[in-house]
Amino acid sequence: xxxxxxxxxxxxxxxxxxxxxxxxxxxxxxxxARVAAEAGVSVGLVQHYFASKDELLLxxxxxVTGDIGDRVAQLIADGDARRxxxxxxxxxxxAELLPLDERRRGEYRVARAxxxxxxxxxxxxxxxxxxxxxxxGRLSAAVTNGKECGEVAPGVDAELAATRLAAxxxxxxxxxxxxxxxxxxxxxxxxxxxxxxxxxxxETFTGECRHYR
Amino acid sequence: xxxxxxxxxxxxxxxxxxxxxxxxxxxxxxxxARVAAEAGVSVGLVQHYFASKDELLLxxxxxVTGDIGDRVAQLIADGDARRxxxxxxxxxxxAELLPLDERRRGEYRVARAxxxxxxxxxxxxxxxxxxxxxxxGRLSAAVTNGKECGEVAPGVDAELAATRLAAxxxxxxxxxxxxxxxxxxxxxxxxxxxxxxxxxxxETFTGECRHYR
DNA sequence: TCCATAGCCATATAGTCGTACGGTTTTGGG
DNA sequence: CCCAAAACCGTACGACTATATGGCTATGGA
Numbered sequence: 001x002x003x004x005x006x007x008x009x010x011x012x013x014x015x016x017x018x019x020x021x022x023x024x025x026x027x028x029x030x031x032x033a034r035v036a037a038e039a040g041v042s043v044g045l046v047q048h049y050f051a052s053k054d055e056l057l058l059x060x061x062x063x064v065t066g067d068i069g070d071r072v073a074q075l076i077a078d079g080d081a082r083r084x085x086x087x088x089x090x091x092x093x094x095a096e097l098l099p100l101d102e103r104r105r106g107e108y109r110v111a112r113a114x115x116x117x118x119x120x121x122x123x124x125x126x127x128x129x130x131x132x133x134x135x136x137g138r139l140s141a142a143v144t145n146g147k148e149c150g151e152v153a154p155g156v157d158a159e160l161a162a163t164r165l166a167a168x169x170x171x172x173x174x175x176x177x178x179x180x181x182x183x184x185x186x187x188x189x190x191x192x193x194x195x196x197x198x199x200x201x202x203e204t205f206t207g208e209c210r211h212y213r
Numbered sequence: 214x215x216x217x218x219x220x221x222x223x224x225x226x227x228x229x230x231x232x233x234x235x236x237x238x239x240x241x242x243x244x245x246a247r248v249a250a251e252a253g254v255s256v257g258l259v260q261h262y263f264a265s266k267d268e269l270l271l272x273x274x275x276x277v278t279g280d281i282g283d284r285v286a287q288l289i290a291d292g293d294a295r296r297x298x299x300x301x302x303x304x305x306x307x308a309e310l311l312p313l314d315e316r317r318r319g320e321y322r323v324a325r326a327x328x329x330x331x332x333x334x335x336x337x338x339x340x341x342x343x344x345x346x347x348x349x350g351r352l353s354a355a356v357t358n359g360k361e362c363g364e365v366a367p368g369v370d371a372e373l374a375a376t377r378l379a380a381x382x383x384x385x386x387x388x389x390x391x392x393x394x395x396x397x398x399x400x401x402x403x404x405x406x407x408x409x410x411x412x413x414x415x416e417t418f419t420g421e422c423r424h425y426r
Numbered sequence: 427t428c429c430a431t432a433g434c435c436a437t438a439t440a441g442t443c444g445t446a447c448g449g450t451t452t453t454g455g456g
Numbered sequence: 457c458c459c460a461a462a463a464c465c466g467t468a469c470g471a472c473t474a475t476a477t478g479g480c481t482a483t484g485g486a
Binding site: 244245 | 476481482483484
């Protein structure tokens, strides 16, 4: 066998370069040549690892959404380990998705850029659908768990609540991204977003966990 | 003076062609040549009326958001004329913004496509900001009017409620666009979206108008 | 009637992009 | 040691694109 390389690592490296370029200069700046330069490799190497630019973009998008999902999963695991109430864990998870600081703002920009292209790219659209379904699944599971432990009233429809929370965090994210400095009455928008999410959660998580108090 | 033409009408005609192309085949399909063909004019004429492609896209975006705004204003005027409760008028206005049929779906697609490009185009971003502010302004005014006539409790913060409603309709629109066929429990997503919006409105518009009953 | 000028068009131009292609370099196994 | 095959590179090609340019056409006013 000839010389070997870590195939997956190279693909991730190149995908990371895509994300870097999109975050820095927007989706249109993510040309193959620019991505190769950002990754410190040649155009030929990018072609060696990705059959087409579309495949590259798809992989990069999956990478981004996967990374975000992993961080949310980590937040949930941490919250569970610390035996925090479900509503608190969910609040932290949703806040992670909002563009509240430069890091999350960059990530949001990338995610939204891909979502915009998903409008006319079926492959990207299916990733977007899967990502959204994943978030709603986690939220739905959280509500269901809440019903079991007493934080949520028995009659609540978990899927409905999840859909509503997902929509709210989505819309708040858009507003935060577009006008991070906006003021709403005496508060700034980030505070309003947190508060609004908190209120929405309080409407669903109305009780206390009976397992530990 | 030489021959004359209706300058504004021509610009609107070309802008309408942009919208048609974006709705049909996505933002990337909106090349100058394609837009000219769609409008039934030459490339040169497009250049005659727009100094650059960016200016054309900006004008088209303003056209789209303006049209939507006009329709919402019309719905509000109609509702007022029929002396409908504010909550009903607001519900109809927000539903108009959701991709609930093919017409609104096409419009949503166009609006979202422009919003996606606004991520790295300051001119488009400012239109997006103005559009969002306009919607929130209308919602805020509706809540304030509601407080005056008794549909809304006195303590409610109109701007806060408007921000929340705008976020919700935005997020619901995204979900509807991406998965119009999705089922949530026993209902389909369009029904769930209407219901969710209705519930959110019911939380703000808790009373009845004391002026006419 | 005439012509300046806006309306309108076809084509040329300069540049960018994705990808194809031919090449060199490296290295694991025989 | 050797060599096949993978890793990797630079460049050329073909397809588009936005825009510049020059010219033709029609008409309102003098």
